[in-house]
Amino acid sequence: MSKMQASQILHRNVSIRRSGRVIRNVLTQSLISEIRKGRLEKDDEISADEKNWVRLDQHRQLARYFSSPSPYSSNDLPSDVEKRLSELSQMLKKLS
Numbered sequence: 001m002s003k004m005q006a007s008q009i010l011h012r013n014v015s016i017r018r019s020g021r022v023i024r025n026v027l028t029q030s031l032i033s034e035i036r037k038g039r040l041e042k043d044d045e046i047s048a049d050e051k052n053w054v055r056l057d058q059h060r061q062l063a064r065y066f067s068s069p070s071p072y073s074s075n076d077l078p079s080d081v082e083k084r085l086s087e088l089s090q091m092l093k094k095l096s
Contacts, residue, residue: 012028013026014028014031015050016040016044016045017044017046018043018044022050024050032062035056035062036065042055042057042066043057
């Protein structure tokens, strides 16, 4: 196994802790799909040695799967937003 492959597969199995209850021998390959299915939650904790625990939403590789969606979308913007921004841009140019 190359050095790169070894660094990518640090642990095959981990433990998950939720509300003090520990589930052992969870395959690391299943973590992302379990997060997407909603079976693992952001405040669940993960550990390879059951001594050092990290919340899933604070884990270096897993945190991105818990990022909250933006509260704003383009559908929430007024229909004339481009016109308003253009007018504001013109006013700012005149001031400077």
